[in-house]
Amino acid sequence: MINKNNKYLGAALVTITVAGMVAAPQAMAKKAKKVQASTISEYHHSVTTTRSNTSAIEAQLRALEDEVASLKAQVKASAPTAAVVSADSQKIQELDAWAASIKADHVKHEKHHDKDNMLYFRGGFSENDRSMAATTNTLQNGLVTGTTAGHTSGWNFGAGIDFNLNDNLFGLMDKTQLLGELDLNYVDLGTFKSSVVQNVGVPLSSTATQSMLRISASPKIKFLKGSAIRPWIIPVGFTLNVISPPSQLNTITELKPAMNFGAGLDYNVWKSLYIGADVRYFLATSQLDGTNVNGLTAGGLVGFGF
Numbered sequence: 298m299i300n301k302n303n304k305y306l307g308a309a310l311v312t313i314t315v316a317g318m319v320a321a322p323q324a325m326a327k328k329a330k331k332v333q334a335s336t337i338s339e340y341h342h343s344v345t346t347t348r349s350n351t352s353a354i355e356a357q358l359r360a361l362e363d364e365v366a367s368l369k370a371q372v373k374a375s376a377p378t379a380a381v382v383s384a385d386s387q388k389i390q391e392l393d394a395w396a397a398s399i400k401a402d403h404v405k406h407e408k409h410h411d412k413d414n415m416l417y418f419r420g421g422f423s424e425n426d427r428s429m430a431a432t433t434n435t436l437q438n439g440l441v442t443g444t445t446a447g448h449t450s451g452w453n454f455g456a457g458i459d460f461n462l463n464d465n466l467f468g469l470m471d472k473t474q475l476l477g478e479l480d481l482n483y484v485d486l487g488t489f490k491s492s493v494v495q496n497v498g499v500p501l502s503s504t505a506t507q508s509m510l511r512i513s514a515s516p517k518i519k520f521l522k523g524s525a526i527r528p529w530i531i532p533v534g535f536t537l538n539v540i541s542p543p544s545q546l547n548t549i550t551e552l553k554p555a556m557n558f559g560a561g562l563d564y565n566v567w568k569s570l571y572i573g574a575d576v577r578y579f580l581a582t583s584q585l586d587g588t589n590v591n592g593l594t595a596g597g598l599v600g601f602g603f
Contacts, residue, residue: 475517561575579594
């Protein structure tokens with residue numbers, strides 16, 4: 298009985314072992330398949346992820362390339378050409394030169410204290426073309442008995458004022474002022490013996506002073522504005538001559554219009570103080586009842602700019 302049971306138990310063990318041996322490869326195959334499937338899935342996922350990352354990187358690279366290309370285009374568009382750079386450089390040089398000239402003119406102006414207007418006083422030598430005939434010494438046919446002729450030489454003193462009208466002669470000449478001048482000038486031609494009254498055949502004579510006042514209004518052209526030395530000219534101006542004593546006997550007039558011409562220079566000594574030279578000639582186209590008022594004045598001046 299025991300032997301029989303042992304036989305049955307041994308047969309059962311053999312059957313289980315054989316069944317296990319048969320089932321083990323199948324289970325291992327299934328496990329291998331599962332592992333293979335998992336590996337393939339993970340590989341596909343990795344490949345997919347890698348491809349996705351690569352695509353993203355490529356997209357970023359393309360975006361960067363596009364941005365760089367855009368920046369290059371902007372830089373190229375904004376970069377000036379050689380011609381533009383040359384033109385701009387020339388303009389800058391011209392502006393620098395202009396600024397330098399303005400600064401130099403300003404410095405020179407400050408150095409010499411050049412002023413646009415001036416009050417001046419002038420005086421010196423006077424010379425008439427000939428002595429003036431007066432009521433107190435001259436008849437139409439000669440001297441009154443007991444009198445003498447007047448002198449031709451004398452001295453003068455006067456004052457005037459210059460008003461600035463334009464700084465460049467209305468665009469015709471740089472640094473050239475056009476001024477309006479008003480001038481008052483007294484001329485003294487000395488004394489002479491005068492007499493128009495006779496007492497019992499004896500002339501009564503006395504001493505008289507021959508003088509003249511000249512009132513002039515003239516355009517004055519003054520050169521080299523901003524310089525210490527400034528020459529000037531009066532091309533032609535208007536003068537009213539007032540003589541004393543009046544013209545010869547039997548007429549008795551004292552006013553005679555005339556023209557005046559002049560030239561000179563001013564020198565800026567210090568701040569608004571000027572000194573200078575002044576020469577003028579006065580010309581009337583006709584005589585004043587036989588009296589000649591033409592003459593020359595020459596001398597110096599002292600001026601105050603403002």
